Amino acid sequence: MAEKNAAETSEKMDKVIHDMSWGSVSDYHEAQKQRDLAEEANKKADMAKELSQSFDELMDELEKKTAKSKEVIKDKAQDFTSMVDDIIEREKQNFKKKDQASMEELLNDLEKESKKKEEKRKIKRH
DSSP, rough: HHHHHHHHHHHHHHHHHHHTHHHHHHHHHHHHHHHHHHHHHHHHHHHHHHHHHHHHHHHHHHHHHHHHHHHHHHHHHHHHHHHHHHHHHHHHHHHHHHHHSSSHHHHHHHHHHHHHHHHHHHHHOO
């Protein structure tokens, strides 16, 4: 009787599953495996898409920071160039003044420079 009940149950299950367009129990399990694989593939595709978007966002942020850094460096370089130009112009003016200076003024300037150099040497020794 148990065998008969098992056979009837199996037939009914096969019929129900077949009616659900899967065919037999093994077809149902195979279809379930396919659905599981498809779901896993979709999850991986979604994860890859999210990672790609995150990577793109990071690259955009890096580009913005790089552009900003380049701008800052450009500004600093312009400031430095301007400062150097000012120093050169000042030295030109000082040189012109020395050409017109009296001998006594030139000697005083030389003495001052000599003292400064001597002080720097003393500082370096200590």
